Amino acid sequence: MSTAPPHQFDLSREQAQRLIAYIQTYRSYSWEHQLPSRERNELLRLLQMVQGKVMSCLDQQQEIVRLVTTTEESTAMQIMASVLIAMYGMKQSSNERDKTLVDLARLKNHIKQLIPGAVRSKTQAFYP
Amino acid sequence: MTIFARLFRRQRVPPIHEMLTSAEKTLIVDDRARLEDSPYFLPKDTQEDNRLLLQHTALYAAIGNHYLAPIKPDIVNILDVGTGTGIWPVDMSRLFPSAHIVGIDLIPSSFHYSSNAACTFLCCDILKGLPFPDQQFDFVHQRLLVAGIPTTHWPDVIRELIRVTRPGGWIELLEVGITVKNAGPETTRLLTWMADMSKERGFDISAIPQLGELLVRAGLQTVEIQNIPAPLGTWGGRVGGMLKSDVLSAFDAVKGAYCTQASMPTEQYEAWVKIVAEEWEQRQASYIFHAAYGKRAMEK
Helix, strand or coil, X not given: CCCCCCEEEEEEHXXXXXXXHHHHHHHHHHHHHECCCHHXXXXXXXXXXXXXXXXXXXXXXXXXXXXXECHHHHHHHHHHHXXXXXXXXXXXXXXXXXXXXXXXXXXXXXXXXXXXXXXXXXXXXXXX | CCHHHHHXXXXXXXXXXXXXXXXXXXXXXXXXXXXXXXXXXCECCHHHHHHHHHHHHHHHHHHCCCCCCCCCCCCCEEEEECCCCCHHHHHHHHHCCCCEEEEEECCHHHCCCCCCCCEEEEECCHHHCCCCCCCCEEEEEEECCCCCCCHHHHHHHHHHHHHCEEEEEEEEEEEEEEEEECCCHHHHHHHHHHHHHHHHCXXXXXXXXXXXXXXXXXXXXXXXXXXXXXXXXXHHHHHHHHHHHHHHHHHHHHHHHHHHHHCCCHHHHHHHHHHXXXXXXXXXXXXXXXXXXXXCCCCC
């Protein structure tokens, strides 16, 4: 586990809800399309932790959700954003799809600024 | 942890009592011991215990964790319903070192571990209600009781799980039905037949995918429903190999009950299962695990 200082994200409640939705979508996608592997499972566990943190923050009923993540969790979110961008990119163009792509790109860039040396994910085996 | 901290933590567990069930009596069917006075029709013997231990490892590798709900790391009280050997509470106690985990099952001979500061194992029948006060637990987990809870009992069981969960706490169910991805014709035929046999016993396993809806109807919030494919066979690597072994062992576990029920020679059943297992490899089949988890509403 990295000893780097944690990262802090300030999100509106709406952004926090969207982040939860992205994590849920990614977990479904990953289970459906990626064979079990140590790397896949580690990513899933990290995102599960992030989701728990976000939901816990939302329970506190504050206007601004202050999310604190480890480097590993931030990297996991960056990988998640990349995969979701690719996934949504293959869908037919629509207002909603385009808005989601913009939002995901913003999220990915925001995280990238926090962790400039982020690790890239290896290609994972896909289900038939 | 100091001795005083251990004692304090022991005393923090509210007064809960051991309930011995009458289900200690077993019946031998097809050389497997099964519970005599219980609708639960899987065996309760060493072979089944070994299968459950393998299943625990296989599931962790297949779905990625011992639990799926987004629970906080500082939760204090966890309940595992139908704990079997008790391995889930033991592994969870390593992930949540501050928590106390209670594992319940029908008979004490199932437990492979003794109660200690981290885990308490109790005999209890979920169908008769839980011996805990209201709002006791932060996280209530129940996995693969499809062969233990008759269909008409599911709403009552869910109500009871909710009763013992504190507001804001999580409830998680993980089950299997008869859904296999890339199933071949013999797999479909066998699972349909098994579903018919189970239905005659009061277990409609084809209804398992609707469990998430039961959580929603029971009033849980932020319910997530995930249908997770897990590879069956060596085509899916080590994990697929483990799951195939587990499912084949489970099919062997129900062989006696189903063959007696259908008046089918066991050799015929075994030959059928062999064809089905070959189909899994040829078609790269995956068993679908149905997960559903949600939060009990906060009190206003």
